[in-house]
Amino acid sequence: MQYAIVTGTSRGLGESIAKQFIEKNVHLISVSRNENKSLQKLADERKVSYTHISCDLSDPGQLEEGLEKIVNEAFHEDTHYVYLVNNAGVIEPINPVGELEPASVQKHFQVNVTAPVLLINRCLAEANKKEIGTxxxxxxxxxAERPVHGWSTYSSAKAAINRFTSTLALEQEGNKHVILAFSPGVMDTDMQGEIRASSKEEFKDVDKFKQMKEEGQLRSPHEVASILMDLINEPKEIENGKVYKVYDLVNE
Ligand SMILES: NC(=O)c1ccc[n+]([C@@H]2O[C@H](COP(=O)([O-])OP(=O)(O)OC[C@H]3O[C@@H](n4cnc5c(N)ncnc54)[C@H](OP(=O)(O)O)[C@@H]3O)[C@@H](O)[C@H]2O)c1
Incomplete structure (x- = not known):
């Protein structure tokens, strides 16, 4: 059996990725604070199993409990492959340094960095013990690759994820794991709504993002998820540790 663990499935890109795994008849383990009922419906139609684990990834206690549940659901006797998509993410706090609210900074790094690192750490240990490919x-x-005024935590958290990905790939050389980072470009999701709702003092480039929305330059999460699926369907073509960018993968 193949399992996909996808975080941040209640909406946006995570919802689209989760749906596309179900459509490929992969059993789904979804993780977010809110459950997305449409995933259960789709899983029933496709006759694949669906387990939702409600977990606030910003809460260390909930994360620890969630990890145990995720591993128990995904790694067992019948499992022969596991996909793990660390998609859940937050953009806030959007503000220049000096104006950052401490609790929001802690939550940011917990969701965007600590949770994916610990999830990979736990799943990889299990996969290697049971000789399951992932x-x-x-x-x-x-x-991650450039400074953005007002996004110090977001840029640095994503840069950390990129370096974590390349280090993981280095360490796992020769093992049967596919390891990559995927940069989805600007998508029409709630996160973009949050960005456009910023003031100019909080986020200097806000007008540029409003203009992109007005000009219809945002990709749908469904389209972006399809591009990711096409990429991971060809594992032999993948260079482990690389950051794949949506812009490089589409033929426009
Ligand atoms: N949108 C863009 O233009 C864009 C561009 C580049 C990269 N990205 C990246 O793409 C990924 C998906 O973004 P998106 O635009 O789809 O975001 P989104 O629409 O805001 O959705 C974020 C998802 O993350 C989950 N999440 C947030 N905080 C969480 C927490 N504390 N615990 C558990 N789950 C949590 C949310 O679920 P709950 O609220 O139910 O918990 C939701 O399902 C993120 O990693 C983001 O950084 C987005």
Whole structure:
């Protein structure tokens, strides 16, 4: 049996990725604070199993409990392959340094860095013990590669994920794991709504993002999820540790 563990499935890119795994008849383990009922319906139609684990990834206690549940659901006697997509992410706090709210900074790094690192750490140990192959996909952002005014935590968290991905690939050389980061480009999701709702003092480039929305430049999460699926369907073509960018994968 093949399992996909996808975080951040209640909406946006995570919802689309989860749906596309179900459509490929992969059993789904979804993780977010809110459950997405449409996934259960689709899984019933496709006759694949669906387990939702409600977990606030910003809460260390909930994360620890969630990890145990995730591993128990995904790694057992009948498992022969596991996909792990670390997609859940937050953009806030959007503000220049000096104006950052401490609790929000802690939550940010917990969701965007600590949770994916611990999830991979736990799943990889289990996979190697049981000799199960995995594909590990970390959703990153172009912001990892350049400073963005007002996004110090977001840019640095995504840069950390990129380096974590390349280090993991180095360590796992010769093992049967596919390891990559995927940069989805600008998508029409709630996260973009949060970005556009910022003031100019909080986020200097806000007008550029409003204009992109007005000009219809945002990709749908469904389209982006399909591009990711096409990529991971060809594991032999994948260079482990690399950051794959949506812009490089589409023929426009
Ligand atoms: N949108 C873009 O333009 C864009 C561009 C580049 C990269 N990305 C990246 O793409 C990924 C998906 O973004 P998106 O645009 O789809 O975001 P989104 O629409 O805001 O959805 C975020 C998802 O993450 C989950 N999440 C947030 N905080 C959580 C927490 N504390 N515990 C558990 N789950 C949590 C949410 O679920 P709950 O609220 O139910 O918990 C939700 O399902 C993120 O990693 C983001 O950084 C997005």
């Amino acid at each position: 594909s590990i996909i970390n959703i990153t952002s172009g912001a």
